[in-house]
Amino acid sequence: MIRAVDPIRQMAPYALADLGGPDTVSLAQNESAFPASPAAVAAGQAALADLTLYPDPDWPEMRAAIADVHGLDPARVLCGAGSMELIGCLIRAFAGPGDQVLGTQYGYAFVASATAQAQAQYVAAPEDDLTVSVDAILATVTPKTRIVFVCNPGNPTGTLIPNGEILRLRAALPADLLLVVDQAYAEFADNDNDPAEIFALADRGDTVITRTFSKAYGLAGARAGWGYFPAGIAEELRKLLNPNNISTASQAAATAAMHDQEHMRDVVTRTATIRDRFAQDCRDLGLSVPESHTNFVLVRFADAEMARKADAALRAHDLMMRGMGGYSLSECLRATVCEKTVMDRCLAVLKEVTS
Ligand SMILES: Cc1ncc(COP(=O)(O)O)c(C=O)c1O
Structure with missing residues (x-):
């Protein structure tokens, strides 16, 4: 049997995001909400x-x-x-x-x-x-x-x-x-x-x-x-x-x-606007969201069970955020900022889960 050398055999593979099925909208990998220039x-x-x-x-x-x-x-x-x-x-x-x-x-x-x-x-x-x-x-x-x-x-x-x-x-x-x-x-x-x-x-x-x-x-x-x-x-x-x-x-x-710096700056501005709106809407639902300086937000639920429920409900609506268990933050999901229509869909699901 061909064996890898010891440290490699013992290593866990790098955990990539679960991207769901072909109809799933991924909010899991922090890619841009908008196309390149x-x-x-x-x-x-x-x-x-x-x-x-x-x-x-x-x-x-x-x-x-x-x-x-x-x-x-x-x-x-x-x-x-x-x-x-x-x-x-x-x-x-x-x-x-x-x-x-x-x-x-x-x-x-x-x-x-x-x-x-x-x-x-x-x-x-x-x-x-x-x-x-x-x-x-x-x-x-x-x-x-x-x-x-x-x-x-x-x-x-x-x-x-x-x-x-x-x-x-x-x-x-x-x-x-x-x-x-x-x-x-x-x-x-x-x-x-x-x-x-x-x-x-x-x-x-x-x-x-x-x-x-x-x-x-x-x-x-x-x-x-x-x-x-x-x-x-x-x-x-x-x-x-x-x-x-x-x-x-x-x-x-x-x-x-x-x-094309102008395009990049426009993407940053548009992303930040959607991000800050979504973050505030989540806070209005009683969720905790640290102020983000990126193209994603970390959504913190009351506990890990609530985050698991939200994850399942999002998946049922073909939306996939990133679970944070790997960071010992099982009560959180990380959401890449996508177009406003996608964030509105996410918010509707979170509203149902938290009500
Ligand atoms: C903090 C951080 N550093 C580096 C990377 C690597 O990005 P890339 O290899 O696409 O340049 C990522 C990707 O998600 C990241 O989140």
Whole structure:
């Protein structure tokens, strides 16, 4: 019998969302409520006309567009098949057996999974009222900690800590400890938190910032993420990234999407309007919803039994939110913000369940 090596055999597979049947509307994966920029769709389609050659391994147009929009050094922008690829490679490059990777209580679940792949130990610092606590992170650092991951805004909480807290964390962490700021949802919070302050941390040599085209840019299917790196860290990461990791069509679509900031900002505004209305409507039903700075909301029911009932009722109406048992939040469901008609359908179901 062919056997995988020990740590892999013992690993649980990464738990992806249940997406239901063909008629189910998914509110489970935090994809965009609205399509990508028409320019991005056209660029992707045009690139499909000739796929003879491997994609450019250096993503030149994509990183130039990113650098241009965000005022960054293109040489230090690296692109991944989703920011997941960058996160996984960072962990493999900078943590190994005997090392610890530190996340937070409700941090992005893939970090724990990628840590197990690297045979390192994942440790979670407690959060405070569903919000990242810099003091708790600092109290959880040990001499074995090699990487600290902070997701801001957070998933699945949707909560945000001010840039000042991230800067305070970096200043207090040892300089030989890598800080990764996962900003997958940052476009939904850039008005509140100046992105330049966080990107500037990469100049120190010990901090990486990751972002994605999967959320505000509406390109989850393209698998395109990016990060801003210190030069030395970028050099190590390149050794682990798959060469030609992003398809030609995805690079073209992501480049055009980045150039169309107006479309992205419009999507963010429309999403936030629907999100805030839905969150308030849920609160009016007596449910608890933390203020979200993302494209999803965390809906907290009276108890796990009520959340289970709501989940079953939503499924019966072909609506699928994401159960939060994996985060020990069984009394919660996470709902991606979709078009208003879908959120109205969800609200009608929740009204029935809670009345
Ligand atoms: C917090 C966070 N980080 C990273 C990712 C990875 O996104 P992608 O690989 O699509 O860029 C996600 C996806 O849901 C996420 O929620």
